[in-house]
Amino acid sequence: MTLDVDLPRFRKLLERSCEQVLSLYETLGERRVTHASTPQRIADRFTGPLPVEGRTPEEVLASDIPFIFEHSTLNISPRFFAYVMSGGSQVGIIAELLCAALNVNSAKWHLASSAAEIERAVIRWLSAFIGYREDAGGALVSGGSEANLYCLRVARDVKAPGAREEGCRLERPLTLYASTxxxxxxxxxxEMLGIGSRNLRRIPVDAHFRVDVAKLEERIRQDLDAGMQPFCIVGSAGTVNTGSVDDLDALADVAARQGLWFHVDGAYGAAAASVGLTRELFKGLERADSIALDPHKWLQVPFDAGCALVRDWASLRHAFSYAAPYLKAKSDSVERWDWMGHTFQLSRGFRALKVWMQFQVHGSRKLLAVIEDNVRLMRRLAAELDESPDFERMAPVPLSIVCFRYKPAARPALSDDALDLLNDRLLEECERRGVYFLTGTKLQGHTALRACLVNHRTREAETRGLLAHLRALGEELMRRPEGP
Structure with missing residues (x-):
């Protein structure tokens, strides 16, 4: 029994789906960024039992997809400033359709030869894009979290080879180091690698939210004296809170002196390493033993697309290559590149196509220009905040994250606790209205409004509009009878 419909009907279904996508983008400027429905209303829509008899695809497209579109937060909107989420691209939409049509498993060369070779090309291109090693190994994964996991797995196996077979119950417990x-x-x-979060040393940061290198070295010495086995330093190339970039060159020096693996979490920021405005921030990135980065952030690739880069292919193969007779094919040879020997998965989608098409269609120059434009816009926003009597910037702006708070002139002046409450309410009200969307964080114990831009659709009209919108909401909150 086939699940397919005839080709003329399939054509009409594709056309109808495309019309829904086009309608979404045609009305993007007028649509709310966040939806107004309650969690219960959305849950109620999807609490039905397992369907026994199906419905026509025409009915599903007509009745369910509009509801899903209407009740999704639109990170594709130019007024989205929350988290570190890009707006995707039209090229990516096309690539996802083509991938689903092929439905290949890229884990093994003889199942998806083009996919295997395209991913190898993408790894080379991503490494070149951020100014890393020409011979770097790597793999596409779901995102920054998985990329960091992959890289730390390789680091553990290289620096503590016994842990692979014996686990982490070593005579000298493993320790690694990262900033707060x-x-x-x-x-x-x-925790997943069996090292234990108790052995992750959280090192304090300086006034620019970068790891304190002197305190890092002091903690490594203390652990060595206590009989521990330090094995890895994690540097941040764009933290999720403020976008701060650690002194990567100094961290590489420490790692070299102590014989440690140097890993860089660049899921957000590494893509800016070759941008003129920000290049100097990333000095030392090229010395890393491994790097995590996310094409689905600043490279505008649709979710999901992360990348784990390591210094060589051998270390990646050592961590993930296993022999199993049911996976061996007569056609296997050294010329046929099997990704199953370089990754955890034996079932892998064709993620590489959307990254490959993004580079092929737009080229690195245009993608770098998008990043530079985002940085300029957010630095301009920071300058406007500094000139505003009713806002206060709370952190430097090295990349495209701006942390600040609404601080109205009031008599008597509001305490820090009152300002925290006011800004918490401001965040809630902003999300409820749905015109703009940004999130908050805590910096030095106080609430900060956190605006992040990694979207090629956003212009100065949106950044200026964000500030005006927040000011209007803040003034409204101050006028309410219950006060701020």
Missing amino acids: ETHSCVTKSV
Whole structure:
């Protein structure tokens, strides 16, 4: 029994789907960024039992897809300033359709030869794009979290080879080092690798939210004296809180002196390493033993597309290559590149096509220009904040994240606790209205509004509009009878 419809009907279904996509983009400027429905209303729509008899695809497209579109947060909108999420691209939409049509498993060369070779090309191109090694190994994964996990797995196996067979119950417990601003996925990774979060040393940061190198070296010495086995330093190339970039060159020096693996989490920021405005921030990136980066962030590739880069292919193969008779094919040879020997997965989608098409269609120059434009826009926003009497910037702006708070003139002046409450309410009100969307964070114990831009559709009209919108909401909150 086939699940296919006849080709003329399939054509009409594709056309109808394309019309829905076109309608979404035609109305993008007028659409809310966040939806207004309650969680219960959305849950109720999808709580039905397992369908026994199906419906026509025409009915699903007509009744369900519009609801899904209407009740999705639109990170594709130029007014989206939340998290570190790009707007995707038209090229990516086309690539995803083509991938689904082929439905290949890229884990093994003889199942997807073009996919295998395209991913190898993409790894070379991504490495070149950020100014890393020409001979770097790597693999496309789901995102920065998985990329960091892959890289730390390789680091563990290289620096503590016994851990692969014996686990991490070593005579000298493994320790690794990262700043207090490092992404939470590093904690998840060390727990999954059996190292234990207790052995992740969180090093304080300086006034620019970069790791304090002197305190890092001091902690490594303490651990060595205590009989521990330091094995890895994690540097941040664009933290998720403020976009800060650690002194990567100094970290590489420490790692070299101590014989440690040097890993860089560049999921957000590494793509800016070759941009003129920001290049100097990333000095030392090329010395890393491994790097995590996300094409689905600043390269505008649709979700999901992360990348783990390591210094050579041998270390990647050592971590993930296993022999199994049911995976061996008579046609296997050294010329046929099997990704299953370089990754955890034996079932892998064709992620590489959308990254490959993005480079082929737009080229590195245009993609770098998008990043530079985002940085300029957010630095301009930071300058406007500095000139505004009712806003206060709370962190430097090395990349495209701006942290600030609404601080109205009031008599008497609002305390820090009152300002925290006011800005928390401001964030809630902004999301409820849906005109703009940004998130918050905590910096030095206080609430900060956090605007992040990694979207090629955003222009100065949107950044100026964000500030005006927040000011209007803040003034409204101050006028309410209950006060700020």
